[in-house]
Amino acid sequence: MAPIDPHSFTDSSHPLTTHVSLSLYLDFNTSTIHASALLTLSSSFSGNLSLDSRSISIKSILHPQTLAPLPYSVSSSPDPIKGSEVVVVLAGQSRVLILYSTSPSASALQWLSPLQTFSKTHPYVYTQCQAIHARSIFPCQDTPAARIRYDVVMNIPSPLSAVMSARHVRRRLPVLEEAKHLDVLSSVVWCAEDRVVEEFAMEQPIPPYLFAFAVGELGFREVGPRTRVYAESAAGEVLDSAALEFAGTEEMIRQGEKLFGDYEWERFDLLVLPPSFPYGGMENPRMVFLTPTVIKGDATGAQVVAHELAHSWTGNLITNINNEHFWLNEGFTTYAERRIVEVVQGADIATLNMGIGWRGLNDEMERFKDNLEFTKLKNKQEGVDPDDVYSQVPYEKGFQFVLRIERQVGRTAFDEFLKKYIATFKFKSIDTDTFLDFLKANIPGIEKEINLQLWTEGVGIPEDAYEPVSAIYTKIISLAEVFKQGKMPSEDEVAEWKGQEWELYLENLPKSCEPSQVVALDKRYRLAESKDYEVKVSFLKLAISSKCKGYHGEVEKTLKSVGRMLYLRTLFTALAQTGGTEEKQLAKQIFAEARETYHPIAQGVVESILSKYI
Secondary structure (H helix, E strand, C coil): CCECCCCCCCECCCCCEEEEEEEEEEECCCCEEEEEEEEEEEEEEEEEEEEEECCCEEEEEECCCCCCECCEEECCCCECCCEEEEEEEEEEEEEEEEEEECCCCCCCEEEECHHHCCCCCCCEEEECCCCCCHHHCCCECCCCCCCEEEEEEEEEECCCEEEECCEEEEEECCCHHHHCCCCCCCHHHHCCCCEEEEEEEEEEEECHHHCCEEEECEEEEEEECCEEEEEECCCHHHHHHHHHHCCCHHHHHHHHHHHHCCCCCCCCEEEECCCCCCCCEECCCCEEEECHHHCCCCCCCHHHHHHHHHCCCECCCEEECCHHHCHHHHHHHHHHHHHHHHHHHCHHHHHHHHHHHHHHHHHHHHHCCCCHHHHCCCCCCCCCCCCCCCCCHHHHHHHHHHHHHHHHHCHHHHHHHHHHHHHHHCCEEECHHHHHHHHHHHCCCHHHHCCHHHHHHCCCCCCCCCCCCCHHHHHHHHHHHHHCCCCCCCCCCCCCCCHHHHHHHHHCCCCCCCHHHHHHHHHHHCHHHCCCHHHHHHHHHHHHHCCCHHHHHHHHHHHCCCCCHHHHHHHHHHHHHHCCHHHHHHHHHHHHHHHHHCCHHHHHHHHHHHHHHC
16 A cells, blocks of 8 residues: 555555535534535546545445445544545445535534624534545545546525535525435435525536535625625625725736636635634635635735635646645745736735745744754655644745746746646646656756755755845834834834734834833834734734733734634744743633634644643
8 A cells, every 4th residue: 555645545556536426415403414425536446445534424335326335444543633544345446425424523614603603693604625624524535636526416504505616507496316315314304495405516626625615694796707705695894895805806817817827717706704714715716715804904905815816826726746745835826926916016015925924934943943844845744734734834935945946047937937837737736856857857957056955855944045125125124123122113104004014013023022112012003903913913922922911801802703723823822832821821711712613623723732832
């Protein structure tokens, strides 16, 4: 047996899944999905086929034509990271039908009660499958090496509607015959009068982590010929604000096409999720998921959209073969995002973006000083939960590597290379060596100019990385330097600052300051009350490390109102690592009270932080 991925039971000698047909019955009363999954392999196979699953109850596995049972087993002791291995015994089949139910604890699903929604009337559920959580929704080869097409028949309560990372086919009434494979359901339940069916199809092959859906009482606003913004229909203010924030999306798509080639996914819709969504954005094809914290009122939140849009080429079209090569997704996408921002919002904004990333990369070097493996671009993750080592390293060090190549060959030549790279490997999953071979073949002699091995396999930040330089960047850094002498910026100096400028300023202050300085800074500029969460959280982190106990209430309020992991990791780490006994106790208290409002992935990350420092 040869594993194809350190986070999957998939065997490299087995045929990979090419198509999945799902029939899903969403039971909001029990927070479960009763389902069937028809897996089609790339070729017929005889022997033991390994699949990934987590917290899934399998009812039976059948031959899809005859409905004869197929022998199978499920590992009795789940791996703490990979979950349970499902082994199906095949005798020349290329398709497998699995009947199963998910668990209320499925790590990819967050079920929200009506009271947790805007309307307070109807429930809501959404998915987050990256990095290795699709296996908690359906048994599969849960590795980006396996690219699948899929179709879905989803049975939901009729007051609700569904969106997916797929083309919407139609909404209709349930059909009696559809329940015949769902032995956990009667046809009466499937065809109940208060149920409706939504159909979807994804015709392009995607890695399983890009499988995504949300179901709730949804509304939308049109913001462009290819883009709608969705949110809960009762959240009219959120929808209106999001439509304004992301009004420039079509222009970003057009600029992306000029830079990187045709947009291959037809639609680029945006779903603003409830505050518990654990990421800033998720690049699901056709339907990007966003946290409401990116709606800032000044269009700067569109930079998150630019990042998720850039994934349409780098990440979704070309994908890392497994998480050890995650930089191929995120380093290229961070570069592509900044190229789009540079054209649409200007070079100064792109440089500020780079500066914030540079500061974040240096902070990650400190975070991983005792585990330098995760300061590498290409790293070893056997026995490691990818959620635990998620960081800015693949984003920002990866960006620096891509930028280093551009700086060496010039932008014009690099743009030609990048388009050729995307066209060559689109709809494929590759590793770092494949990229490096392509790089050396298309830019002869590049390995003599850039130490490619040092960049991809070396620890830390290479000496030929690039700290951004611009007038505004230099000014902000200098103002952060003089704060150490007790001088805060004047109102004239910050008159035109928006969230990015403040974030860069705060991130370049000393990790702890005199409490009186911190209080005075906030008294003048009201940073703890900022509606820009990057600014608010950066300030609160500074306040915690500077022993400003007067901000505990704002820290608690923040941690109970949002579930984005960037903020949770920052503030819980500050409380637990740099705080005293009172702060550690506060961290435990807040988590105990807010835990159920966090997504399961975020719950695990916070638990890991508290177990490490408390």
